[in-house]
Amino acid sequence: MAKNRHEELGLSNEEVLEMYKTMLLARKLDERMWLLNRAGKIPFVISCQGQEAAQVGAAFALNRSEDYIAPYYRDMGVVLAFGMTAKELMLSAFAKAEDPNSGGRQMPSHFGQKKNRILTGSSPVTTQVPHAVGVALAAKMEKKDFVSFVTLGEGSSNQGDFHEGLNFAGVHKLPVITMVENNKYAISVPIEKQLGNPKVSDRALGYGMPGFTVDGNDPLEVYKVVKEARDRAVSGEGPTLIEAVSYRLTAHSSDDDDRAYRNKEEVEEARKLDSIFTFAVYLKDLGILTDEIENEFTNEITSIVNEATDYAEAAPYAEPEEALKYVYEE
Amino acid sequence: MAKNRHEELGLSNEEVLEMYKTMLLARKLDERMWLLNRAGKIPFVISCQGQEAAQVGAAFALNRSEDYIAPYYRDMGVVLAFGMTAKELMLSAFAKAEDPNSGGRQMPSHFGQKKNRILTGSSPVTTQVPHAVGVALAAKMEKKDFVSFVTLGEGSSNQGDFHEGLNFAGVHKLPVITMVENNKYAISVPIEKQLGNPKVSDRALGYGMPGFTVDGNDPLEVYKVVKEARDRAVSGEGPTLIEAVSYRLTAHSSDDDDRAYRNKEEVEEARKLDSIFTFAVYLKDLGILTDEIENEFTNEITSIVNEATDYAEAAPYAEPEEALKYVYEE
């Protein structure tokens, strides 16, 4: 039997089940989006698959009713944990007017929802890093107790904005947690061609903050390190850089064919560590995830995904002239 | 008596004297430029004072007839060592047509001279870092044995271009040496408000290259670390990041008044370590710099500076319409 590792982290059985369920919901929504894409119903998908454990583990370690997040495009697990619904995500996938992220203006996975403190994101990578630092600066100026949390891919950690943002946070000891989701590829470019030092967390030293590399397939390990980072942040000890290592299980996006640059075996090997599978094994081993609960989850999630899809598919697009709105305050 | 430290570095007495003389020439030229500025004869000066040891120590460790350099505005010591003359520097200070750097188009200290492989530089800081990496990439592609050498201030090491450039060099193990001249201030901002971790060389780790912090007031220590970096570079071991720590002895530039942000005592303290003084003591202690030689140097340099000044002052400005030239190839 597996050793119970969540108890010592202060996580109840209900909480870890909730984590698992969130991971599973993210995965199932993502899978459905691929089906919809292949069926010609939605033009584009970019996946969370393989990164759900890191996303959900991190989100659960935050204060989900106070902290601000600046997620990147793969973070379906993060935004679900922060209150965005399956329906809302599907509305975005279908580019419908009711999509709270952008009213159908942006591609799917360009998250943003003020009521859940999800900063609006764009396509150029890494611009969100200074934004999260700015929110953390506001927290410090206003003497508030929240933190900001920002994610990006390991390739994106080579952008100037990563450097400028993290150094700024380091100088002013701001309450911001940066998590690099290292999935070993930036589209076709593998880490060894992307990073002078493949261990992203080693960059923390240069900014005067602690850096940690953790197993991104283990939601509990990620939970722990983010939790500790949050504790440090709210007690004025400043920022943390975390690298969660996993693997991108799908092609980069629905527009990519990964056979040109990586082989099947490598992907198959990574699948064995897929957290949706390994975390379930852990929970089952401990008798927490019973067959009954598993069935219940599956059924519930299936109907959530179905309903979300049906609703979003039937929802109207924005009128053409809606495009003219909100360039400036109106 | 001081211990002879240059012999073990393979430096002859003549060479260290030559280093000293170059440092002294830089200092004297710089001092003259301040006088000319205060006399209203030249609009602007930005100084090398306090950084001559690092500059000259580094330059002498390079192959001065093959390597490419991308100096920053304080690097009078570097460009003198690479073949730019006092007259040429004065022509630039006076913005005269004959100035080889820019024909009087740029402010002084915006170095550039193709025949000496000094890349043309601009005012926005840190842009030269990727340029030097590009030259090093060319060296690798063309299987040539030269290296490129680039400098910048510690404040400038917070620009995105530093990060992007060094990581690029790290990935491809390019023969480029980056030397940060840490003079403790970026205009008015002291290092603790500038750098999350005040030790710039700690950033090297993140790019997969060795990083060293050395005493920038000691030309021999700088010589040694640059020499070793060059050896590694030409043998295919890739880039190095070096931080040479000294102090900015003048105000930021002739437009700055540093009394608003630092106190006299701090500056006086730093003057005690001024390399022009301490290196002379070393050379005298060893009996290498005799009174005779010192007088000879002083006289020679004085007349070089005088001649350069007179020549440059008398030289013509470019005709107004010259401004229209060389926007594109002609």
Next chain:
Amino acid sequence: MPVMSYIQAVTTALREEMQRDEKVFILGEDVGKKGGVFKATEGLYDEFGEYRVLDTPLAESAIAGVGIGAAMYGMRPVAEMQFADFIMPAVNQIISEAARIRYRSNNDWDCPIVIRAPYGGGVHGALYHSQSVEAIFANQPGLKIVMPSTPYDAKGLLKAAIRDNDPVLFFEHKRAYRLLKGEVPTEDYVLPIGKADVKREGSDITIITYGLCVHFALQAAEKLAEDGIEAHILDLRTVYPLDKEAIIEAAKKTGKVLLVTEDNKEGSILSEVAAIISENCLFDLDAPIQRLAGPDIPAMPYAPTMEKFFMMNPDKIEKAMRELAEF
């Protein structure tokens, strides 16, 4: 009404807005203890403390980007770019982010940031301390670009910019800082962003310009007035988006239009002004639309001969005005 310099008007606007609203804060290079390289923030560090007059690391993309994040949260950042020339590393944050935040979130988020920067030449600043950079941004819906020409306008427009709920680029001519003085009310007032302003009434020729060139054009107009030629001078004040109605009205008024900028000619703000006129009042024109601008070279050289060759001045404007008047 007290007389103050252009830069004093800027400082006054900043101080008053910071006193009025605790959310307003300044960030930039050397803005704190030193009070800015031009002294635009002098005294504010002492009055408001480090975290409201924040010396940032030397990193413009972070200055903009951190400001944007704080603005999304609800603060009112006023970021300073030390020179307009050094705004370039922040272009991605300004164009991809600030300008698009409201639009891309379908009005869920907004980004009330002001980015101030000293621009312009004639100060021995050479290629990289003399540039006009407005044209780079003057094609990005979501942004507003304000370029005041007088101390009075500077105060009223900077206050308006700080209170505006959208991102505003605020370019101040660095030679105007101490050259221009004028009466500035001590009371609180704001001027409307997006509105041009007639700086001189006249019936013979129309000059449309902005920034320091307004001052030069007014000087030239006085010379012409001695010969009975009356110039109508429209100060654009906001160069993006442009005040079309005011431009059309001013062009129609005299039928002879001279556009003036210190920037290079091709692709400048003047191009759009000319396009608006030629689209809307072609048949009201008695002469081709004239543009007087810097030459199409990268920027102003350092040597005084070449700098003068590039830089706009009253004489050049006067000459162009006379030619147009005689057309």
Next chain:
Amino acid sequence: MPVMSYIQAVTTALREEMQRDEKVFILGEDVGKKGGVFKATEGLYDEFGEYRVLDTPLAESAIAGVGIGAAMYGMRPVAEMQFADFIMPAVNQIISEAARIRYRSNNDWDCPIVIRAPYGGGVHGALYHSQSVEAIFANQPGLKIVMPSTPYDAKGLLKAAIRDNDPVLFFEHKRAYRLLKGEVPTEDYVLPIGKADVKREGSDITIITYGLCVHFALQAAEKLAEDGIEAHILDLRTVYPLDKEAIIEAAKKTGKVLLVTEDNKEGSILSEVAAIISENCLFDLDAPIQRLAGPDIPAMPYAPTMEKFFMMNPDKIEKAMRELAEF
């Protein structure tokens, strides 16, 4: 002559130039093994090896900056920005560096770099994969901006750009990549940068445009021809610096001018074209200069309704042409 697609013409030009000159190399994101996200560099990695078709880290300022350094040394870099929208982080390197290297060094150094980027919409690319970014750069002396409209032009102009001794931005419409096909000679040829090209002769109205819009305008012109209205179509090809003579000639030819771009209207390339015409041929015009452009909103939305609302197409052009013809 073989028929090839626009993107095949691009790939062919790259291959031929790399075969011709060992100094030519490609750098960018995913250009190597993957052959580029649009496959513009497909096959080149296998033919020329890693160091001539270099996958870079995800860092546009470095892509441009490292390319610039290599170009100063004497190489012939062809940098790819994965999407034109992602050129923004490289603006400082492009404007402050590439564009000014020859000028600032008084002709001592030069910077023969080409920066290619796919631009434009109509591909469900939404706000950040659909933009036209040329206006941001079309005010920077030292730069050249080329935007070919046909496979033939793409090959000839890309070769010219690579051989040019100054920096060239080369924007390829991503929807043109597979949509447009045409005859392309197998021989080596170059087309002149800086020259516009008459794509259709006509005597009733003049259309001046560039990029994919040329194709749309030609389609619209065929419709009009059915009704006896003959459109003269000038393809700018180089949008900066503009070919003034060709613009003036085309405008004078019919006296009725319609300018078309897919970009937003205010501050676009069209503004300068209108300014040139109104400065030089005011009295030759029989109608106000018309501009047909995207609305002034940040960029094209994702939802098909709103994307279509923004995107240029033959119908919109036809309508504007008919209105102008009837003026």
